[in-house]
Amino acid sequence: MNWISKFIKPKIKSLLKKRSAGKDKTALWINCECKSLIYKDELFNNLNVCPKCGSHHKLTCEERFKIFFDEKEYTILETPLPKDNPLQFPDYEKKLKKAREKTKQPDAVLIADGKLNGMRVTVGVQNFFFNGGAVGAASGEAFIHGVQYAINNKTPFIFFSGSGGQKMQEGAIALMQMTRTVLAVNEFKKHKLPYIVVMTNPTSGGVTASFASLGDTIIGEPKATICFAGARVVRDTMKEELPPGFQQSEFVKDHGGIDIVCERKNLRSKISTLLSILLKKKEIQQAISETSDVTTFDETLQKASKAI
Numbered sequence: 390m391n392w393i394s395k396f397i398k399p400k401i402k403s404l405l406k407k408r409s410a411g412k413d414k415t416a417l418w419i420n421c422e423c424k425s426l427i428y429k430d431e432l433f434n435n436l437n438v439c440p441k442c443g444s445h446h447k448l449t450c451e452e453r454f455k456i457f458f459d460e461k462e463y464t465i466l467e468t469p470l471p472k473d474n475p476l477q478f479p480d481y482e483k484k485l486k487k488a489r490e491k492t493k494q495p496d497a498v499l500i501a502d503g504k505l506n507g508m509r510v511t512v513g514v515q516n517f518f519f520n521g522g523a524v525g526a527a528s529g530e531a532f533i534h535g536v537q538y539a540i541n542n543k544t545p546f547i548f549f550s551g552s553g554g555q556k557m558q559e560g561a562i563a564l565m566q567m568t569r570t571v572l573a574v575n576e577f578k579k580h581k582l583p584y585i586v587v588m589t590n591p592t593s594g595g596v597t598a599s600f601a602s603l604g605d606t607i608i609g610e611p612k613a614t615i616c617f618a619g620a621r622v623v624r625d626t627m628k629e630e631l632p633p634g635f636q637q638s639e640f641v642k643d644h645g646g647i648d649i650v651c652e653r654k655n656l657r658s659k660i661s662t663l664l665s666i667l668l669k670k671k672e673i674q675q676a677i678s679e680t681s682d683v684t685t686f687d688e689t690l691q692k693a694s695k696a697i
């Protein structure tokens with residue numbers, strides 16, 4: 390027994406450690422799913438998209454802001470941070486602490502103010518590296534704060550979703566964020582400001598079932614998994630084989646779930662064009678609502694005669 394614990398176990402542990410070196414933050418190389426080894430800097434200079442297979446690797450909030458805003462300039466907003474662990478879930482505080490140390494952010498969602506092709510925009514990003522981007526009270530508060538900020542400053546709101554769903558450690562409080570964020574989006578739409586969602590890999594669970602699916606335009610990054618329940622759950626429930634590419638953004642677009650699939654390198658120009666169209670539409674709607682003050686035919690005649 391001593392021989393096993395002294396020599397065999399450490400040997401196995403060191404072998405396992407070597408195999409997981411691909412996840413080491415200090416490593417200079419990254420393993421892509423196409424089995425290529427890519428130099429980290431080369432990958433980031435290519436917007437974290439594999440130059441060989443085109444796979445869109447995940448981005449942190451800061452990386453996303455840097456590649457999205459003009460001249461990499463932006464201001465991160467301070468968002469309300471509710472009390473940790475409201476249900477006293479075991480080990481949850483430890484998990485939060487670890488995620489905060491790893492990502493250097495207070496919770497999964499960050500909101501920033503900056504410019505896109507000269508137009509001021511408010512942008513929110515979910516960081517999948519923070520506990521799988523799971524939504525609890527803090528993420529809900531951050532999202533709502535972002536919406537309110539966009540209303541106050543009359544800017545469009547762009548949100549990059551990437552999440553496994555709601556936080557089980559916050560139970561009903563996490564589920565309530567679905568309703569709260571939907572109400573916030575409804576309020577935002579009353580102001581006729583554009584709301585664009587970019588679904589990144591993966592967007593699932595309560596996020597897909599609430600604010601992420603309410604964009605005026607919903608964009609998916611290539612091959613991003615977009616779903617409510619995972620493929621295995623669906624297959625086991627339906628008891629049938631699923632079609633190829635099931636729940637990938639291209640499949641979801643073909644079945645009406647999202648509007649556009651757009652490569653990361655084209656996102657800035659695509660969103661900029663969409664915003665100019667949506668803001669033009671807002672101007673036209675305003676002009677129509679101003680002329681609709683005339684309610685009767687007589688009033689129309691009077692106004693017309695005055696104009697003559």
Ligand SMILES: [Zn+2]
Nearest residue numbers: 421423439442
């Ligand atoms: Zn690759």
